[in-house]
Amino acid sequence: MTTSPDSPAAAGGQKRDAQQIRAAMRELAALIRRANLAYHQKDAPEISDAEYDAAKRRLLALEERHPDLKLPDSPTRDIGAPPREGFAKVTHEVPMLSLGNAFADDEVHEFDERIRKFLGLGDKVVTYTAEPKIDGLSLSVRYENGRMRVAATRGDGVTGEDVTANARTICDLPQTLDGAPDLLEVRGEVYMSHPDFEALNRVQAEAGAAPFANPRNAAAGSLRQLDPEITRARPLRFFAYAWGALSAPLADTQMGAINRLAALGFQTNPLTRLCRGTQELLAHYRHIEARRAELDYDIDGVVYKVDDLDLQRRLGFRSTTPRWAIAHKFPAETVWTRLEKIDIQVGRTGALSPVARLKPVTVGGVVVSNATLHNEDYIRGFDSRGNVIRDGKDIREGDWVKVYRAGDVIPKVADVDLSRRPPDARPFDFPTRCPECGSDAIREEGDAVRRCTGGMACPAQAMERLKHFVSRGAFDIEGLGARQVEMFYNDADLPIREPADIFTLRARDARNLTRLKNRDGWGEKSAENLFRAIEERRRIPLYRMIYALGIRHVGEAASKLLASHYGSWEAFETAMTRAQPGEGAEWEELINIDGVGAVMARSLIAAFHQENERRLIDRLVDQIEVLDAKQPPAADSPIAGKTLVFTGTLERMTRAEAKARAEALGARVAGSVSARTDLVIAGPGAGSKARKAAELGVEVIDEDAWLALAEGA
């Protein structure tokens, strides 16, 4: 038998390598899992945070280099792995908002038009600042009387983490300021330069530690070290570009404020320019894009801001973003890979969601193996109204597809390579029966999603409903997350199949021969902790209860509206039980709540009238105590107990603000004028509502009078 001298040996070497890598992966995975378990059960951790982080990074790095060898049950894909840090929480005095995005030139034109329209500027040219968007992490640094006091990460925008000790090691951040306002919160981006990043990874490699995937991860990992001495050894940099709380204005333009920050000793980005109108904005965008490769730090787009701070103030904010700024993003990195299979998941509302199972690839430093396919139409390539998606190309199992991470997070399929389509590939046959329970899956007229009709008889829906029930905004039971729900759902001795079962768990366990505390992975302490966490939630605020029911169209915001309107579970339940869709006093009351429309109202009524659904609710209510919503007391305000309606444009405050203010003063805010309305506040452009108020003889006041009323109270 003749073989070429080296090929079998080489193949054998590769195989051995793969085995060694697999073995290393298994060992690291076991180490991480043991540490997670120890942490969960609040025992003394077996390994230090640093060792844990190093193990996790090493495993991630291995997986990144060898996506094909990744263990199917790798702990790196654990959701809800516990945070291991002990940073204090900091509430931002001024929230750190995110920015709206633009990807194409015409979105920049729309941004500019929106602004001119909002301000009534006609064809006048607006001046903007344009600056690179640094790909790091944002930080807010608070100076009081010229001294650095607190530095906090963005967090969720409202609450961040206190990383002051680490921030003090960043040389771009002055410890003291000369000539600054008494109170100054400087905001900007912490980042790591390319040379520093490469040097750091060399040091990591020499020390046998896993390298960081990219400068952004390196910066984030360094800033969130518990030991500031480690952070000190990491060369972090900082660009200032914004501010939070201030005791005195910095300037009257954005550019002026940036220059002032520079004068105070902060680094500001040298590519920041003033641009008059969209043409200059786009020109500067292309200039920055062209120079992107020469910069020694990562950027992911260009930020545009209205320069005049007075105009910024007038433009104000939408719920999560300022109207006066936008991030013009560079195109996301895309990668071609094979789509191996299309799976269908069933959500809590019965929605069938297609998911692409991909041959794992690294996109933007992360291994991606799944991507959302949204719905039937997205796979088909055009929707029911005949709109074309991806030039009308459909997606088939076996196709080569172009994948990117939308907003650098959610993997999506952007394109299909028809030239590489396997000859035997067939158009995807979207199921018309639920893959979990076999019930019919139907698509309502005009709806994009197909839904399983099985209701609570569908195990997938029942399980997802339970997961929602214990989720953060709902009952939020410590130690009973998605994974535990799945475990208990299929448990032979101690099943949780519906919400009420959670609250009978302890009693059932006590009657059992196979006690929870005797099981693998459980002990007396962990079982007792779970039972205690459940008991703590037996008394539950009304809005959490309503939200937990998981009624379609009724999310967190709507639940709060309903809770504060009805005040008690009894009142709410009675109203929902008596209400008839489309008629009667209870219906009128329901849809008159500002923010509740006919669709939501019907959905609520259906939930309380559908027999099985209703029994679930009743059995749950038997087990718990629903606390009344706190009624705003403010009994002595002139509008307490009155029903108000806002109409037209409010110029001095947003509608949400006005509403919150009115409610704080004990008034109810309704959406439309009726005989039960006491007062209408009409801004400019008020139409039918103001007329109706006049017809009904309801008092109408303008915004100034309303402000006087609110201030006086």
Add this chain to the structure above:
DNA sequence: TATCCTCGAGTTCC
């Protein structure tokens, strides 16, 4: 009826 805005639901990976 069209348009703007916010909310709900579903998704991935850390």
Add this chain to the structure above:
DNA sequence: CTCGAGGATA
């Protein structure tokens, strides 16, 4: 983070 739908308004 994104899409689609619901709700408010012009």
